[in-house]
Amino acid sequence: MKNFSITICLIFYSISGLYSQITLPPDGNKKASVSEYIGITEIKINYSRPAVNGREGKIWGQLVHYGFDDLGYGTSKSAPWRAGANENTTIEFSTDVFIEDKLLAKGKYGFFIAMGTENATLVFSRFSKAWGSFYYKEQDDALRVEVDVQNVEESVERLKYEFVDQTENSAVISMQWEKIKIPFKISADINKIQIESFRREVDSGIFYRYWQNLHMAANYCLMNNMNLEEALSWSDRSINSYFGETNFKTLSTYAGILEKLNRKREADSVMKKGFPLATSEQLVNYGIDLNLQNKHDDAFKIFESNFNQNPDDVYAHLGMVSGYFYLNKKKKALQFCESAKSTTTDKGFLSYIDGVINDINEGKDIFR
Known part of the structure; x- marks a missing residue:
């Protein structure tokens, strides 16, 4: 019986290599x-x-x-x-x-x-x-x-x-x-890597079916002032391809790239079509993008025009905050922070505005 047990053990050990090892700590x-x-x-x-x-x-x-x-x-x-x-x-x-x-x-x-x-x-x-x-x-x-x-x-x-x-x-x-x-x-090289990623994806189903993806790729290039000729083709496709859409976002990005390519006349013509399609929030985001490009005077004109048309809109007030802040008129920016708070009861907005006030008082940049 003892010899039989030893034989069984030997057989077990000889075939154990056929099995994966159990998981141990x-x-x-x-x-x-x-x-x-x-x-x-x-x-x-x-x-x-x-x-x-x-x-x-x-x-x-x-x-x-x-x-x-x-x-x-x-x-x-x-x-x-x-x-x-x-x-x-x-x-x-x-x-x-x-x-x-x-x-x-x-x-x-x-x-x-x-x-x-x-x-x-x-x-x-x-x-x-x-x-x-x-x-x-x-x-x-x-x-x-x-x-x-x-x-x-x-x-x-x-x-x-x-x-x-x-x-x-x-x-x-x-x-x-x-x-x-x-x-x-x-x-x-994050910009180079990002552009290479766009190129791999731009003709895939991800980009082909959604204008938003083509627009985001083009807008990335616009904001980073790079790869503009190719970005213009992506922007054009976000408007004019089968899944394209003519809206303020797509038109303003297209115009922005045209301007950087020294085609301002064409850019102005595109923006004339785009402005009537914009919401107050979109105009404010557009103005913030202009501020990020150091076009502070142009941004302020957008903010001021939007505020005059939408004086009761919280986004219009926040636009004026950004406009005055980047013109180094921080007291006026803080005044519009307070007026923005009077236009909303949304707790998320109110908390966000308080954060903007704190950033201004601490000398930090805002809306970046």
Whole structure:
């Protein structure tokens, strides 16, 4: 009977490889994922989080080796640190990016760090499915970047990656563990990437069936003063294609692009058709767009005309707020904030207006 049991166990173990491994909780190194967008570019980091666990002063140069070294296991004789624990730390970019101003193509990369006392080498490897760095190969490198190593006062128990210092087109990724921090900057050409996205989508079902999408693509180019000739064709399609629509939004964007292309006469003619189609809210939004283009006098004329026609409309009052604010007449802007509050009982509007008042008093820009 005993021999029969042993035979059954041997058979079980021999066939167990045919089955997927059951899901178990991770070991002491917690798994984590962090992501951030720069424009429409997604950046995602997957990693494991080792703990200091009483090893203060024994992490760097001991537990984590400096530089590239033979770890005594695997095939690599010159391996960097795995930048975490267990399997590869990976970092993925949905578009091309710049790492400290060096171009890196979109894709998923194994991420390693060759540590030093003052500087570290970041390694982005095309092979992202390894366990640690025991089989690291330099020929798989897509990019290496040298960055500073920073000492910090407060110890971080578990290794972490954070996105900090975000701007419109960049963010800093900061690796922190124990009393060491390694920040590196990721940036993207957000306008170029956005235009490329528009081009991929402009003939797809998304753009073809809805004038709003063509209009938004054209208006993006108008507001950023870029790709104007192509934007004009998108704007034209938002009006004149099978699914196009002639309305104030489509006409005003079309006119705005014409003007930037030095075709003001045509632009004025288009706006004559557009103004009678506009609501008070649309006129105010149009005037705000003019302010964003630093056309403050033109914007004020729009706001004033709209207010004279719609004196009881809350949007007309808010237009005057924007008009006076960007003419540096902030007292008048605040007066129209108060008059705007008298035209509505909507709690959301009232709260929004109070926020505008606070921004003006604190010297902040409004309606951006």
